[in-house]
Amino acid sequence: MSRSITAVIGLAMVYLVGHTCEGGEAFACDPKDGRTKSMGFCKESEGIAERVKEVIGRLTMEEKVRMLVNNAAGVPRLGIKGYEWWSEGLHGVSNVGPGVNFNSQFPAATSFPQVITTAASFNASLWEAIGQVVSDEARAMYNGGTAGLTYWSPNVNIFRDPRWGRGQETPGEDPVLAGTYAASYVRGLQGTDANRLKVAACCKHFTAYDLDNWNGMDRFHFNAQVSKQDIEDTFNVPFRMCVSEGKVASVMCSYNQVNGVPTCADPNLLKKTVRGLWQLDGYIVSDCDSVSVFYSNQHYTLTPEEAAADAIKAGLDLNCGPFLAVHTQNAIKKGLLSEADVNGALVNTLTVQMRLGMFDGEPSAHPYGNLGPKDVCKPAHQELALEAARQGIVLLKNTGPVLPLSTQRHRSVAVIGPNSKATVTMIGNYAGVACGYTSPLQGIGNYARTIHEFGCENVACKDEKHFGAAINAAREADATVLVMGLDQSIEAETVDRRGLILPGRQQDLVWKVAAASKGPTILVLMCGGPVDISFAKNNPAIVGILWAGYPGQAGGAAIADILFGTASPGGKLPVTWYPEEYIRKLAMTNMAMRGSKSAGYPGRTYRFYNGPVVYPFGHGLTYTHFVHTLASAPTVVSVPLNGHRRGNLTSLSNTNRAIRVTHARCDKLSITLQVDIKNVGSRDGTHTLLVFSAPPAPSAAHHWQLQKQLVAFQKLHVPAKAQHRVRLDIHVCKLLSVVDKSGIRRIPLGEHSFHIGDVKHSVSLQAAPLGIIKS
Numbered sequence: 001m002s003r004s005i006t007a008v009i010g011l012a013m014v015y016l017v018g019h020t021c022e023g024g025e026a027f028a029c030d031p032k033d034g035r036t037k038s039m040g041f042c043k044e045s046e047g048i049a050e051r052v053k054e055v056i057g058r059l060t061m062e063e064k065v066r067m068l069v070n071n072a073a074g075v076p077r078l079g080i081k082g083y084e085w086w087s088e089g090l091h092g093v094s095n096v097g098p099g100v101n102f103n104s105q106f107p108a109a110t111s112f113p114q115v116i117t118t119a120a121s122f123n124a125s126l127w128e129a130i131g132q133v134v135s136d137e138a139r140a141m142y143n144g145g146t147a148g149l150t151y152w153s154p155n156v157n158i159f160r161d162p163r164w165g166r167g168q169e170t171p172g173e174d175p176v177l178a179g180t181y182a183a184s185y186v187r188g189l190q191g192t193d194a195n196r197l198k199v200a201a202c203c204k205h206f207t208a209y210d211l212d213n214w215n216g217m218d219r220f221h222f223n224a225q226v227s228k229q230d231i232e233d234t235f236n237v238p239f240r241m242c243v244s245e246g247k248v249a250s251v252m253c254s255y256n257q258v259n260g261v262p263t264c265a266d267p268n269l270l271k272k273t274v275r276g277l278w279q280l281d282g283y284i285v286s287d288c289d290s291v292s293v294f295y296s297n298q299h300y301t302l303t304p305e306e307a308a309a310d311a312i313k314a315g316l317d318l319n320c321g322p323f324l325a326v327h328t329q330n331a332i333k334k335g336l337l338s339e340a341d342v343n344g345a346l347v348n349t350l351t352v353q354m355r356l357g358m359f360d361g362e363p364s365a366h367p368y369g370n371l372g373p374k375d376v377c378k379p380a381h382q383e384l385a386l387e388a389a390r391q392g393i394v395l396l397k398n399t400g401p402v403l404p405l406s407t408q409r410h411r412s413v414a415v416i417g418p419n420s421k422a423t424v425t426m427i428g429n430y431a432g433v434a435c436g437y438t439s440p441l442q443g444i445g446n447y448a449r450t451i452h453e454f455g456c457e458n459v460a461c462k463d464e465k466h467f468g469a470a471i472n473a474a475r476e477a478d479a480t481v482l483v484m485g486l487d488q489s490i491e492a493e494t495v496d497r498r499g500l501i502l503p504g505r506q507q508d509l510v511w512k513v514a515a516a517s518k519g520p521t522i523l524v525l526m527c528g529g530p531v532d533i534s535f536a537k538n539n540p541a542i543v544g545i546l547w548a549g550y551p552g553q554a555g556g557a558a559i560a561d562i563l564f565g566t567a568s569p570g571g572k573l574p575v576t577w578y579p580e581e582y583i584r585k586l587a588m589t590n591m592a593m594r595g596s597k598s599a600g601y602p603g604r605t606y607r608f609y610n611g612p613v614v615y616p617f618g619h620g621l622t623y624t625h626f627v628h629t630l631a632s633a634p635t636v637v638s639v640p641l642n643g644h645r646r647g648n649l650t651s652l653s654n655t656n657r658a659i660r661v662t663h664a665r666c667d668k669l670s671i672t673l674q675v676d677i678k679n680v681g682s683r684d685g686t687h688t689l690l691v692f693s694a695p696p697a698p699s700a701a702h703h704w705q706l707q708k709q710l711v712a713f714q715k716l717h718v719p720a721k722a723q724h725r726v727r728l729d730i731h732v733c734k735l736l737s738v739v740d741k742s743g744i745r746r747i748p749l750g751e752h753s754f755h756i757g758d759v760k761h762s763v764s765l766q767a768a769p770l771g772i773i774k775s
C-alpha cells in the first residue's frame with residue numbers, strides 16, 4: 001500500500017462518490033426495499049454462480065467499470081450500495097486502509113504483536129486463534145457500519161534481505177514457515193465454510209516484492225530479476241500454500257516488475273499460476289495503485305487504456321486506486337478489451353461478496369450478525385495478545401543462567417533505554433488503535449521497584465546527554481534492563497535500513513551502563529528486522545538478551561513475565577541475524593538466493609548462506625533443557641512412480657537421480673518420525689522442535705545447491721522431568737523436493753539427512769522397484 005495513491009485519488013474522488021453502508025444497514029437486497037424482492041440475485045435459495053450471473057446481466061457498462069475499484073460505486077436502481085474494499089487486519093483490525101474507522105462505539109481493537117514476533121512462536125494454532133479474534137472484531141465493526149469485510153492481509157513475502165523495512169510485517173525468511181503461517185492465519189480470518197466467509201483475507205504482494213527504497217531504487221521502479229529456480233522454491237511458496245492450503249479469497253499483485261513485466265500485468269503469474277495452477281477461488285487485486293504505477297512510473301505501456309487492458313487481461317479483477325474506473329471504458333472503445341473481460345473480473349469480486357453474505361440482507365441476519373461492541377477488546381482477546389507476545393519472545397543469551405530474575409533478589413530494577421516506555425512502538429506498522437498498552441516499564445513495575453531513565457532521547461540516540469543519569473540508575477539497582485532497538489523511523493514501509501547495527505550511540509549506552517551496573521544487565525531488543533548485536537553477545541557484562549520484536553499492546557507485560565519467569569521463553573528466530581559485514585557483500589537489488597563463490601556473493605537465508613552469523617535462524621533458548629531421542633524412523637523409503645513413467649527407470653542415470661515430482665505418486669507418500677522430548681531440567685518448559693532436512697549433494701545436471709530446509713515444526717509444553725512423544729509426518733513430494741535450474745521440482749534420490757534438534761538421522765529415498773507399481 002502506498003501513500004502516493006492520495007495524489008492520484010484526488011481527481012477520482014469526485015468521479016467515484018458512492019455512499020457506503022451506515023451501521024447495521026444492508027449492502028444489497030435489503031428486505032425493507034420492496035424492489036429487490038423480485039430480483040434473482042437476491043434469492044438466497046439460488047446458487048451463488050447463478051446469482052452473480054443474474055446481477056451482472058442487469059448492469060450497464062458504466063456501472064460495471066465503477067465496480068472495478070476499491071472505492072466501488074453503488075447501483076441505487078438495483079438497491080446495491082457502494083463498497084470500500086480496502087480494509088487491513090495484519091495483526092488486529094487496522095485503520096491503515098479507508099475501510100476501517102474507529103469511532104465512539106468502536107474506539108479501538110485488540111492489537112496483537114507484529115507478525116515477525118508471532119511467527120517466532122512457531123505455533124500454528126496460535127496463528128489461527130489470532131485470525132479468529134481479528135475476524136470476530138472485524139465482523140463486529142462491520143455490523144456497526146465502521147469496517148469492511150475484505151482484509152488485505154497477511155503480507156507473506158519472503159524476508160529476503162535483513163534491511164527490508166517491511167520485513168517486520170512478514171513471517172520471516174523460510175518459505176514453509178511463511179506458507180504455514182499464511183494458511184493458518186487465513187483459516188482463522190475466513191473460517192472454514194467456503195460459502196459463508198467470515199471475512200475475506202488476501203495474501204500479498206505477489207511476487208518477489210521485498211525492497212521498498214534502497215540506494216536510489218524504489219519499489220515503484222524496481223525490476224526484480226528472479227531466476228526460475230528462486231521463484232519456484234522461494235518467492236512463490238508462501239503464496240501457493242496460502243491459496244491451495246489456506247483457500248484464501250484474494251491475492252494482491254505487487255508494484256515491482258518481475259523479469260521485465262509488472263506483476264499486475266503478467267498473465268503468466270496471475271491467470272496461469274494463481275488462478276490456473278493453484279486454483280484461486282477469489283479475486284486478484286492490485287496494490288495501491290500499481291496499475292497507475294506501471295503506466296506512469298514504469299512507462300510499461302504507451303497509453304493508460306493499454307495499461308487498463310493489460311491488467312484485466314492478465315487476470316486482475318480489482319484495482320486499488322481509481323485507474324480502472326477512469327480508463328477501462330475507453331480501453332473497450334479502442335478495442336483493447338472486451339466487455340466479457342470486464343464481466344470475468346466482476347464474477348470474481350461479486351462471488352466473494354456473495355460468499356461474505358453481502359447480498360443476503362441485513363448484517364444482523366447473518367451467522368455473525370450478533371457480534372457487536374462487546375466483542376471488541378474483550379478480556380479474552382486482550383489475554384490472547386499477551387499470550388502471543390509471551391510465545392513469540394526469543395531468549396538469545398542467558399549466561400549463568402541469570403534469568404529468570406527473582407522477585408526476592410532483584411527487588412529494584414533500573415529500566416533504561418529509548419524503548420523502555422514504548423507504547424505505539426510496540427505495535428509496529430499496519431496497526432490500528434490498541435485497546436490499551438502495558439509498556440516494559442509498567443510490566444517490570446509489576447514485579448519490582450523500578451528506577452527509570454531513557455538514556456537516549458529516542459532510538460536515533462544522537463548524543464550522550466542522558467547517559468550519566470542512566471549509569472547512576474544502574475549503579476543503584478539490583479538488576480538492570482536496557483530496552484533498546486528500532487522503531488518506524490528506522491524501519492518501515494518506504495524505509496529500508498542502510499546498516500544492521502543499533503542506531504546512533506545506542507551501543508555506547510549499553511556498554512557504559514553494563515560496565516557500571518551493580519546487578520546483572522539484561523538487554524531487551526525491540527525491532528522487526530535483525531540487528532548485529534555482536535558487541536552485546538560477546539560482552540560478558542551483558543548476561544541476558546531477549547528479542548521481543550514488536551510485541552503488541554501487552555508487550556511490556558510479556559517481557560516482564562519472561563524476565564521474571566512466570567512465562568517460559570520458547571520462541572525461535574524466524575530470520576538469520578547477520579553480522580554487519582554481510583550486507584556489504586550484496587546489493588539489496590540482487591534477488592539471487594543462491595551464493596556464487598566466483599562473484600563473491602554470499603547467498604541469502606539459512607537455506608543458502610553458510611557464512612558467519614550473529615544468531616542463526618531457529619535460535620532460541622529456554623529456561624530448562626530438552627533432550628531428543630529418535631523413537632522411530634525409516635531408513636529407506638521407496639518413491640513410487642506414476643503410470644506414464646512405468647518401465648523407464650533406466651532413464652534415471654547416475655548423474656540425473658532426481659525424479660520430477662509430477663512423475664511420482666505423491667498421495668500419502670510421507671516419512672513418519674517419532675521423537676521423544678525429555679525435559680531434563682528442573683523447570684516446566686515449552687519446547688519448539690524444528691526439523692530440517694539436507695538433500696543429497698546436488699547433481700551436476702540439476703544444481704539445486706540447497707543446504708537444508710525446514711520440513712516440520714512442533715511446539716509443546718513439557719513439565720520438568722517429563723517426556724513427550726511427538727509424531728511428525730513429512731510429505732515427501734512437498735517437503736523433501738528441491739528445485740532445479742529450470743524451475744522444475746524434483747525428489748532427489750539418495751541420502752536425505754534430517755536434523756531433529758541435535759539428533760541426526762538419514763533416510764535413503766529410492767525409486768520403487770517396478771514390480772510394486774500398480775496403476
Ligand SMILES: *[C@@H]1O[C@H](CO)[C@@H](O)[C@H](O)[C@H]1NC(C)=O
Nearest residue numbers: 644645646647648649650651
Ligand atoms: C525412457 O526415457 C528416455 C530418456 O528420457 C526416453 O528417450 C524414452 O523415450 C523413454 N521410454 C519410454 C518407454 O517412456
Ligand SMILES: *[C@@H]1O[C@H](CO)[C@@H](O)[C@H](O)[C@H]1NC(C)=O
Nearest residue numbers: 123125126129686715716717
Ligand atoms: C499454541 O497456542 C495456543 C493458542 O494460544 C495455546 O493454547 C497452546 O498452548 C500453544 N502451544 C504451546 C505448546 O505453547
